Amino acid sequence: MSNSEFILGPDGPLAQTIPDFSSRDSQRDMAMRIERALADHDVFIAESGTGTGKTFAYLVPALLSGRKVLISTGTKHLQDQIFYRDLPRVREAMASPVQTALLKGRANYLCLHHMELATNDSAEMQTVRAWARRTRSGDVGEVTSLAEDSPLLPQITSTVDNCLGSKCGHYEECFVRRARKQALEADVLVVNHHLFFADLALKVEGFGQLLPGVDAVIFDEAHQLADIASVFFGLSVSRSQLEQLSRDAFTEEVRDPSGVTGLRESAVQLEKAVADFRLTLGKDARREAWASFSGKEFHERYTGLLESLSALSEGLALAAGHSEVMANLHARGSELLNRLYLIQDGAPGDYIPWLETSTRGFVIALTPLDVSRPFAEHMGDGERSWIFTSATLAINGDFSHFRQQLGLTDAETACWDSPFDFAHQGLMYLPTGLPDPGTPAYTERVVDAALPVLEASRGRAFLLFTSYRALNLAARRLVGRLEYPVLVQGDAPRSELLDRFRSHGNAVLLGTASFWEGVDVRGEALSCVIIDKLPFAAPDDPVLRARGRALEEQGRNPFMEMQVPQAVIALKQGVGRLIRDESDSGVLVLCDPRLLSKGYGKIFLASLPPLPRTRSLEDVQNFFAGESLPVAEVSAPVDRAH
Numbered sequence: 184m185s186n187s188e189f190i191l192g193p194d195g196p197l198a199q200t201i202p203d204f205s206s207r208d209s210q211r212d213m214a215m216r217i218e219r220a221l222a223d224h225d226v227f228i229a230e231s232g233t234g235t236g237k238t239f240a241y242l243v244p245a246l247l248s249g250r251k252v253l254i255s256t257g258t259k260h261l262q263d264q265i266f267y268r269d270l271p272r273v274r275e276a277m278a279s280p281v282q283t284a285l286l287k288g289r290a291n292y293l294c295l296h297h298m299e300l301a302t303n304d305s306a307e308m309q310t311v312r313a314w315a316r317r318t319r320s321g322d323v324g325e326v327t328s329l330a331e332d333s334p335l336l337p338q339i340t341s342t343v344d345n346c347l348g349s350k351c352g353h354y355e356e357c358f359v360r361r362a363r364k365q366a367l368e369a370d371v372l373v374v375n376h377h378l379f380f381a382d383l384a385l386k387v388e389g390f391g392q393l394l395p396g397v398d399a400v401i402f403d404e405a406h407q408l409a410d411i412a413s414v415f416f417g418l419s420v421s422r423s424q425l426e427q428l429s430r431d432a433f434t435e436e437v438r439d440p441s442g443v444t445g446l447r448e449s450a451v452q453l454e455k456a457v458a459d460f461r462l463t464l465g466k467d468a469r470r471e472a473w474a475s476f477s478g479k480e481f482h483e484r485y486t487g488l489l490e491s492l493s494a495l496s497e498g499l500a501l502a503a504g505h506s507e508v509m510a511n512l513h514a515r516g517s518e519l520l521n522r523l524y525l526i527q528d529g530a531p532g533d534y535i536p537w538l539e540t541s542t543r544g545f546v547i548a549l550t551p552l553d554v555s556r557p558f559a560e561h562m563g564d565g566e567r568s569w570i571f572t573s574a575t576l577a578i579n580g581d582f583s584h585f586r587q588q589l590g591l592t593d594a595e596t597a598c599w600d601s602p603f604d605f606a607h608q609g610l611m612y613l614p615t616g617l618p619d620p621g622t623p624a625y626t627e628r629v630v631d632a633a634l635p636v637l638e639a640s641r642g643r644a645f646l647l648f649t650s651y652r653a654l655n656l657a658a659r660r661l662v663g664r665l666e667y668p669v670l671v672q673g674d675a676p677r678s679e680l681l682d683r684f685r686s687h688g689n690a691v692l693l694g695t696a697s698f699w700e701g702v703d704v705r706g707e708a709l710s711c712v713i714i715d716k717l718p719f720a721a722p723d724d725p726v727l728r729a730r731g732r733a734l735e736e737q738g739r740n741p742f743m744e745m746q747v748p749q750a751v752i753a754l755k756q757g758v759g760r761l762i763r764d765e766s767d768s769g770v771l772v773l774c775d776p777r778l779l780s781k782g783y784g785k786i787f788l789a790s791l792p793p794l795p796r797t798r799s800l801e802d803v804q805n806f807f808a809g810e811s812l813p814v815a816e817v818s819a820p821v822d823r824a825h
Contacts, residue, residue, distance in 0.1 A: 187214035187244050190277060197239065200276040205765075209599040210236040216597055217570055218244035221252075221399050226562075226569045226594040228405075228585065230576040232601030232792070233759050237572055238269050241401050245371055246279045250398035250568075253372050255379045257404030258701055259287060259324070265403070266373045284369035286362050288378045293321040294341040295353040300438070301338045311339055321358025330676060337427070344515040345431060350507040372397075376407055380415035383561050399568035404701075406573040406752050409588040412554040413726070417534065419548040420522050422457055425492065428515055429453045432495060435508055446502065449495040456491035460484040464540045472725035473526060473536035473547075485527065492520050523547070537725040550726050552733055555590030569594075574601075575755040579789040584748035601762075601792060608768045609761060610806045611794040612636070617776050620716045626656045629715045629774045634664060635800055636711060636772055639807045642667030642689035644711035647699055647757050649718045654693050657715075667691050672698060684708065700756035705763045710807070712761040713772040717787065718753040719746055747783050751790050758791055770803055 189195050191214055193206040213231055220227035221244055231237035242265075245252040256262050266285040274281065293315055301308065307329065314326050323329060323336065341359070351357065366372050402408060433450040463484040464476070499513035526547055530536040534549040551557065562569060571594070576585045582596045614632040618625055626648075637644055642665070648654040651673075658671045668690040670680050677697055681704065684690045688708050692698070699718070720727050731741035761769045771794060778784040788796075797803070 185215050185218055186247050187211065187218045190243050190247075191239065196276045196278075197243075197273065201272055204239075205236075207236055207602055209602060210240045213237065213240040213597070213599055214243050217241050217401075218247065220570055220595070221245070221248045221250065221568045224565055224568050226591060227571070228576060228582055228591065228594050228596045229570070229572040230582075230596075230598040231572055231574060232599060232603075233574050233762065234601045234603050234764060235599050237574070238265060238403070239273060241403070241570060241572060242270060242273045243277070245399070245401060246274060246277055246281050248399065251370055251372075251396055252399045252401060253374060253379075253397045254401045254403065255374050255376050256402075257376055257407050259291065259375055261404065261701065262287065262373055262375045263324070270371070270373070281370040282368060283371045283373070284362075284365040285373050286366040286378065287322065287375065288381060289346065289359045290336070290340045290342065291322055291324060292341075292358040292362060293318070293323055293339055294346075294359075295356065296347060296351050297341055297345075298339045299353075303335065303338055305335070307333070307335050308339075311335070318358075320362070332676075344428075345508075345511060347507050347511070367396075376402070376404070376411045377415075380411055383415065397567065399570070401570040402572065404573050405571035406575050406585070406756070408558075408571070409554055409585075412558055412589075413550050416554055416557045417548055417550040418522050418525070419546055420519050420526075421546045422461060422544040424519060425457045425488075426454060428512065428519065429457070429495070432499060432512055432516075435506075435512065439506065441505075446495070446498050449491070449498050453491040453495050456484075456488045460488045461540070461543065461545055464538075464545060468539075468541050470537060470539040470721075470724060472728070473530075473538055476538055485523075489520070489523055489527070492516060492523065496520055522549075525549070535726050535729040552730060555588060559590035574759055575752045577790070578748050578751050579786060584744070584752075603762050603765060603767075603792070605762065605792045605794045608765075609792075609794045610770045610802065611791070611796045612770055612772045612800075612803050613776075613778060613796065613798050614772065614774055614800070615798050617774055620775055620777065626653045626715065627660055629653075629713075630657050630660045632774060633713050633772065636713065636770065636803055637665060637667070637691060639800075639804045640711040640770065641807070642687075642691050643708055644691050644713060645698065645709060645760055646691065646693045646713045646715070647760075648693065648695050648715045651695055653715055654695050658693055661691070661693075665691060669693070698760075699753060700759070702760055703763055704760070705767060709760065709763075709767075710769040711772065712758065712769065714754070714757050714774065716775040717750050717777060718757065719750045743783070747786060751787055754787055755790060762792070770806055772803075 188211045191197060191206060191211045195206070197204045198206050209231075213229055213235065216227065216229065217240065219225070229237070231240065241254070245254065254265065256265060262285065266283070270283055273279075274283065293311070295315070298311070298315065310328060311323075311326060315321075318325060323340065329335065346359075348354070354360065429450040432446045436444065436446040436450075463480050496513065496516035499509060499516050502509040503513040504510070526536050526549060530549050533552045535552055536547075536549050539546045539548070571585075571589075571591070576582060577596075577598055578584055580598055586592060586594060586596075617628055617632060633646060646657060648657065654672060658669070661669055668683075668687045670683055670690055670692040672680065672692075672694040674680070675683070680692060681702065684692050685704060685708050690708075722728075727746070730745060734741040734744060758771055761767070761771050778787055
């Protein structure tokens with residue numbers, strides 16, 4: 184018996200010390216495989232169904248390994264959950280002396296220098312100043328009254344661009360510096376994917392200045408890696424970056440007018456050029472290939488943007504010797520200017536240039552055509568162990584898509600199904616009579632099909648949509664037609680909507696992408712998940728189209744090799760919101776008729792949990808009424824059409 188097997192066993196220390204711990208064969212098996220991979224410097228991919236207990240399955244071997252292990256997960260919320268809840272419980276049960284640390288991006292830590300410079304004297308700032316006198320970590324997440332999108336945050340945190348480093352008067356007590364020092368000393372370090380890739384993208388010495396000497400990397404929520412890698416292995420320039428540079432230059436000359444003058448005028452001119460460029464892009468939010476933006480006005484405005492940024496950069500070059508701040512501002516301006524010229528002059532063939540507009544902003548970007556090569560290069564020569572795990576990595580047990588995305592051709596793989604009794608805990612309902620999702624009235628018909636289900640479930644439901652347009656249409660159509668509270672994404676921050684959903688106990692929540700994953704609502708409050716259509720990426724997305732053309736040039740099928748696998752993974756995430764533990768039960772409603780009318784629909788259905796399947800609304804009503812169904816005793820889903 185391996186150490187992991189014993190610790191996670193029915194008589195092991197976790198079972199004896201953690202009240203809600205359940206020993207599972209699949210969890211022990213997964214932990215043993217990870218223990219072996221850590222010892223042998225292997226690359227290992229593991230899909231672990233909901234309820235397997237994958238967090239403990241990798242924490243136990245990580246603590247046992249005696250190696251420096253980096254654990255990276257999808258979000259800061261999950262990062263906090265691992266570090267403050269799961270890791271301490273396992274460590275205490277094992278009586279492990281391993282030293283642990285939590286590290287986030289610098290934007291999560293209070294910057295004493297910028298707080299000192301801030302002229303804001305609002306009640307919110309007073310709360311921050313009071314907290315600053317007692318905090319030990321400087322993690323602004325401790326200020327629970329501070330919203331994640333609070334405009335105060337940029338005033339009290341630093342970026343790579345505006346950090347003064349060792350020249351700062353608060354260098355010794357810097358919270359970022361302290362956190363990095365603890366990270367270097369830790370045996371087990373918990374980060375998030377964005378920080379991991381941001382560190383790689385800095386292209387500093389070794390494995391990154393923050394993370395030297397790492398012996399093993401464990402990626403939780405690994406299904407997100409390819410998308411995040413695409414961002415950090417690419418280049419971008421946003422309206423906010425340009426305006427922040429302008430404001431910083433303006434502020435610095437006001438603060439210290441003894442430097443080179445004229446920056447304020449150049450900064451104001453840049454802000455005007457940025458605003459003019461945004462105006463020429465039109466009011467609509469869109470994301471298109473760079474080549475689709477043309478015309479005399481567009482090129483004139485872009486040239487004006489380049490000229491204004493160039494003028495400010497020249498002024499900053501003259502001021503760079505005056506102070507460290509000016510030198511940093513000059514470096515920022517030069518980098519942004521180089522990126523804009525690179526996009527204008529023609530992107531390298533292995534990059535995709537595109538432009539995206541939002542209500543006020545814009546992003547100009549270069550995205551790698553393929554992230555597998557740079558990612559594989561960063562993995563090195565086999566001196567480290569690499570573990571990739573998630574509840575959604577395989578397509579009907581096949582890991583080919585995930586492997587190809589990250590270049591993991593030689594990785595070992597394994598899949599552990601969820602231990603939940605789906606045959607008794609849930610039901611999959613495929614409504615009849617719905618039109619093709621491309622028809623204009625499709626969303627209205629989805630709402631009409633959902634209403635009797637919501638009456639049967641007495642609210643207690645998520646309605647998940649693939650677009651904001653569909654969400655807003657559905658929200659308008661539901662007004663006045665339900666007796667239950669209706670919560671709509673965008674009306675409040677996600678965390679607040681979830682708190683309301685849980686507290687109501689009978690609410691209906693309408694959400695898009697951010698509610699398809701990373702949301703954990705257990706118990707009767709969530710007893711129904713309704714999904715409007717298969718979550719295919721927008722076919723006109725410039726990155727998707729460019730990657731599709733590349734596959735076609737190789738004689739491959741981009742729809743079946745790229746679009747279908749990505750949509751299957753996304754659907755599995757959405758479906759995973761329903762059954763979260765052994766006591767949960769509920770109905771999954773998949774509205775898209777292509778599941779049964781198209782050949783690829785079988786791939787989706789085969790990749791989902793083995794829920795009994797019906798096309799009868801009566802079965803749904805009986806399920807919620809507590810009546811047993813003849814479809815319950817099945818080893819695989821079957822259809823019951825009426």
